[in-house]
Amino acid sequence: MSLVTRNTKLIHADTMTYPLYLADMPRYAPNTVFPSSVDSDCLIDFEIEVVHDVAQPEGDIISEGVPELRDGEWYQTWTVRNFSPEELASKLATRKAELQEGAEQLRLTAFTNGFPYQFGENVYHVQVRTGDRGNISDLRTIAKEVIAGGGDMTFDFRVFENVEVPLTAPEMVALADQTFVQVVAGYKVIWAYKKAIDLATTMEELPTPPAVFITL
Numbered sequence: 001m002s003l004v005t006r007n008t009k010l011i012h013a014d015t016m017t018y019p020l021y022l023a024d025m026p027r028y029a030p031n032t033v034f035p036s037s038v039d040s041d042c043l044i045d046f047e048i049e050v051v052h053d054v055a056q057p058e059g060d061i062i063s064e065g066v067p068e069l070r071d072g073e074w075y076q077t078w079t080v081r082n083f084s085p086e087e088l089a090s091k092l093a094t095r096k097a098e099l100q101e102g103a104e105q106l107r108l109t110a111f112t113n114g115f116p117y118q119f120g121e122n123v124y125h126v127q128v129r130t131g132d133r134g135n136i137s138d139l140r141t142i143a144k145e146v147i148a149g150g151g152d153m154t155f156d157f158r159v160f161e162n163v164e165v166p167l168t169a170p171e172m173v174a175l176a177d178q179t180f181v182q183v184v185a186g187y188k189v190i191w192a193y194k195k196a197i198d199l200a201t202t203m204e205e206l207p208t209p210p211a212v213f214i215t216l
Contacts, residue, residue: 124159140176
């Protein structure tokens with residue numbers, strides 16, 4: 001005998017109807033009112049019996065089977081199978097697409113945060129989004145013209161930390177040149193990552209997303 005609650009799985013032994021619950025009892029005992037919990041012996045006359053839980057095994061695809069009668073008691077059964085080659089290929093393709101989409105977002109985030117750069121005694125981050133690179137390139141052109149003309153000009157450069165840093169023309173050129181180096185390095189990282197995704201033939205071969213794109 002065991003306590004049957006609203007969540008206890010039951011089976012109609014004669015028809016093998018499963019799963020059933022106390023809420024289904026009016027179908028088999030239309031003139032009987034059942035409380036929220038009853039002893040399993042109260043259901044025997046209606047050929048309703050408890051199905052004991054069995055721990056779900058590990059595996060790729062797991063489904064519950066038909067309960068099994070053992071030593072007068074009903075127990076859950078499970079069926080387990082591995083993914084088919086077609087299922088594995090589909091899962092791999094889906095995961096590859098997710099990683100490829102995420103890869104570009106990783107690059108955009110890295111370029112938004114920028115690379116660390118030494119400004120005097122402080123280290124700030126230089127953003128290298130498309131618009132940032134265009135602006136830095138324009139400032140480099142102006143700085144080069146100032147240097148060529150023997151002039152003197154201060155460039156107020158705003159960094160990721162929302163601080164304006166004054167730069168001389170030579171300092172502006174140096175920052176712009178380093179920006180080019182860092183952007184090229186960042187793209188190499190993301191291209192290598194995307195290529196590794198493409199070349200993976202199993203889920204285990206899929207690469208780990210890069211933690212660093214651009215560095216000091």
